[in-house]
Amino acid sequence: MIPQIEIDKNKCATPYECKKCLQICPQAIFAVAPTKVERFKETAPEDYEVQAVFKDKCVLCMDCIKVCPTGAIKIKVGGS
Ligand code: SF4
Numbered sequence: 001m002i003p004q005i006e007i008d009k010n011k012c013a014t015p016y017e018c019k020k021c022l023q024i025c026p027q028a029i030f031a032v033a034p035t036k037v038e039r040f041k042e043t044a045p046e047d048y049e050v051q052a053v054f055k056d057k058c059v060l061c062m063d064c065i066k067v068c069p070t071g072a073i074k075i076k077v078g079g080s
């Protein structure tokens with residue numbers, strides 16, 4: 001069963017600067033990706049978001065939830 005990993009974008013306001021979940025995850029499932037890309041322009045730090053890219057690799061250690069300073073990450077397993 002692949003866990004559902006949700007990141008509340010309102011709580012995770014500065015992922016480009018934080019990245020704590022990316023650093024702690026033993027499975028490296030998270031990535032920070034730009035939400036908008038404009039040609040010839042650097043993407044502003046607020047225009048990035050954390051994405052759970054490799055959800056299927058999650059081992060449910062919950063370290064990301066513990067480390068997240070804003071409580072932005074929620075993980076649900078199964079139908080609950
Ligand atoms: S629970 Fe563990 S393995 Fe799963 S995303 Fe969080 S840190 Fe990574």
Ligand code: SF4
Binds near residue numbers: 012071072
């Ligand atoms: S640890 Fe929390 S606040 Fe920091 S980048 Fe990850 S989801 Fe966002």
